[in-house]
Structure formats: C-alpha cells, structure tokens
C-alpha cells in the first residue's frame with residue numbers, strides 16, 4: 001500500500017480542525033485535513049441557532065454560517081481536505097496514520113499531527129437508570145441532528161434530562177417544532193448551561209426547569225410511555241418520597257460530552273478531569289509531534305475559543321514540521337481548590353498564553369491565583385458553564401515558569 005506524506009495532518013474537520021489546517025497551511029506547510037463525514041464543519045453543521053462567532057467575527061452567526069466562514073478561510077490557505085475518510089489508528093513509533101474511506105485503506109505519514117476529533121455525548125447506558133430500554137430515549141445531539149438535518153421529530157411529548165447548553169437549545173427547538181416539552185431536569189442546584197440560554201430557551205417559552213432533580217426510572221416496553229423523576233440531595237441521591245411521574249414518549253439526554261481521545265490514549269497521557277490529552281501551551285501532547293485542540297482536549301464553552309486553540313495548534317504543528325520548534329521549559333499546571341476543566345495542563349516558559357478553566361459551582365466573586373499569587377485575577381459572576389479566561393503575558397509566564405509546578409486555584413469571595 002502506498003504511504004502518502006504530508007507536513008501536517010489534521011484529524012477531524014470541526015471548528016478546531018478547520019482553524020488548525022488553515023493556520024498550518026498559511027505557515028507554508030503542506031497540510032491535509034481528514035474528516036469522516038461528507039464535508040467538514042463538525043457539530044456546527046447541526047447547530048442552526050444563532051450565538052456563534054461573537055468574539056471571532058464580532059457578529060452573531062448560526063453554526064453553519066460560522067463553519068462556512070472557516071471553510072472559506074481554509075480554501076484560501078491552500079490546505080487539502082479529504083472528507084468521507086476516517087482515521088483508524090496512529091502508530092506512535094512510525095507516525096504512520098491508517099485511514100479508511102470509499103476508495104479503501106490509505107496510510108499517511110505526516111511530520112506533525114493535529115488531533116481535533118471533538119467530543120461525543122454520554123449515552124443512556126452510562127447513567128445506570130433502572131428499567132427497560134424502550135424506543136424514545138435520545139441523546140440531545142442525536143435529536144438535534146434528526147430535527148435540524150433530517151427534518152424528523154423524535155416524538156410528541158418530551159422531557160429533557162440535563163440543562164447543559166445542548167439540552168436547553170433542544171428544549172427550545174423541540175418546542176418550536178410543536179413538541180410539548182414538559183420540562184428540563186437538572187441534577188445540580190444550578191443550571192448547567194449559559195445564562196443566556198436559560199433565558200432564551202426556557203424562560204421565554206415557559207418551559208419549567210427542575211433543579212436538583214433526576215430521572216429514577218423509565219417506563220414502556222416498545223415505546224417510552226413515561227419517566228419517574230425525583231428530587232436529589234446534596235450528593236445527587238434521590239430523596240425517597242419525592243418521586244413524580246411524567247407522561248412522555250421522549251426522553252432527551254443532555255448529560256455531558258466526553259473528548260473523543262481513543263485514537264491517542266494508548267500512547268499519550270489523558271487529563272483525569274478534562275478526559276482529553278494533556279497539552280502544554282503550544283497544544284502539544286506528550287508525543288512531541290502530536291498537537292491537540294478543541295473539544296478533543298476538553299469540552300470548551302464557545303466555538304471562538306475552540307477555533308483560536310485550533311489555529312494556535314496548527315501554527316505550532318507547522319513550526320514543528322519545519323524543524324523550527326524551539327521549546328521552552330515545560331512546567332505542569334496543577335489544580336488547587338475549585339478548578340475542574342483546565343487547559344492547557346502545562347506552561348511552556350517561552351510563550352504567552354491563555355489559561356481556561358471551569359469552576360465547580362457559581363460564585364458571585366472569585367479570585368484566580370496562579371503559583372501561590374504570582375499572578376492573581378479577580379472575576380465577578382463566574383459559572384460552571386462559562387470558562388474563565390486568564391491571559392498571561394510573556395513576563396508572567398516567565399515568572400511562573402521558575403516554579404517546579406504552578407498551582408491554579410480559585411478562591412471564592
């Protein structure tokens with residue numbers, strides 16, 4: 001079998017991959033983007049609501065409009081795109097990437113790889129809800145795809161479990177399509193999604209949000225006929241005697257995304273909370289030729305940040321492919337109190353960077369401290385749904401990089 005060669009191979013053509021391929025090709029490197037679907041765009045293609053690109057393009061676009069802009073930029077950059085082709089494996093020793101598509105198997109040997117495979121939804125099976133497995137239980141992303149791309153309704157009367165952004169957006173979408181949405185249940189005592197989505201997707205349409213609630217059983221033999229829900233205590237355990245029945249034929253699950261990292265997890269370390277590969281501020285994983293960005297690293301809040309990360313990863317991958325890579329000292333970032341998702345997970349002493357993190361609960365006032373206070377920033381109104389961004393200048397990074405490791409902590413108040 002012929003092995004094709006390229007400087008930079010980008011795996012996955014969502015926002016991160018499109019921006020990465022554009023940046024790598026614009027740096028003068030031969031760049032190939034591989035996407036398993038019919039065309040690039042990723043999850044953006046099914047997000048027909050507005051709310052994308054406010055930072056990057058200073059206007060509010062729909063997902064497909066945002067994707068179209070990225071595709072235009074990619075076309076101008078000269079990067080090559082191979083759609084309908086899936087990456088099957090990456091050999092870390094030879095760097096040979098095995099792919100399959102309508103024309104059969106092909107292997108590619110790149111100098112550098114940017115890994116941008118996005119995230120997948122947590123399925124029903126992961127929730128350990130007892131009872132039968134009738135038709136009518138959908139993940140929110142699948143329901144979104146059915147409605148927005150295939151013009152199919154998942155059912156007539158729906159309950160949504162999980163108030164993350166996808167769940168909120170699907171509540172509104174289904175309501176607008178004529179489905180009776182009886183409510184959204186959220187395990188936590190606060191909504192999982194952005195405040196603007198709670199207002200625009202639930203409040204504006206009178207859809208009730210049940211905080212501190214979960215599904216305890218599903219009913220129905222062939223088609224779903226109902227769901228039992230209950231209030232939960234502070235540890236998320238159902239409180240006896242609080243059960244209530246919802247007569248629905250559809251249960252939509254919006255219970256989290258998990259980075260799609262299986263292709264690289266055999267040979268690079270994953271972060272236990274992000275669940276994607278550990279990356280430094282060049283978006284470099286533990287394999288020096290492998291860069292990663294976007295939802296395959298950690299689930300981001302906004303596509304603007306995903307595209308920015310992808311572009312940086314593409315630029316650094318291009319530099320590596322050209323042999324121009326001058327790495328600084330790599331200093332791990334370690335989580336202190338109140339830090340969940342954290343990207344990157346290490347600093348490179350030679351470049352300025354942006355640290356993005358999520359807090360575990362809403363805080364009216366918070367102080368983000370790095371390195372015991374070498375850098376400290378105050379924020380008002382931080383929420384788990386929105387990533388907190390801390391921009392670090394070259395001087396700040398240099399000061400922090402003198403430490404053996406940099407603790408990142410969020411102090412409430």
Ligand SMILES: Cc1cc2nc3c(=O)[nH]c(=O)nc-3n(C[C@H](O)[C@H](O)[C@H](O)COP(=O)(O)OP(=O)(O)OC[C@H]3O[C@@H](n4cnc5c(N)ncnc54)[C@H](O)[C@@H]3O)c2cc1C
Nearest residue numbers: 012014015016036042043051086087117118294295302303
């Ligand atoms: C319902 C929903 C609503 C959202 N709303 C907003 C919003 O209003 N505003 C906002 O800014 N952001 C929003 N976001 C977030 C934003 O859309 C995402 O963060 C961003 O699009 C993720 O981009 P990505 O490139 O990391 O991943 P993806 O878009 O998932 O792209 C990954 C790509 O990799 C491909 N791939 C995976 N594995 C392989 C393989 N082995 N071989 C080849 N190709 C592969 C996939 O097919 C896919 O195209 C929303 C997200 C969702 C799901």
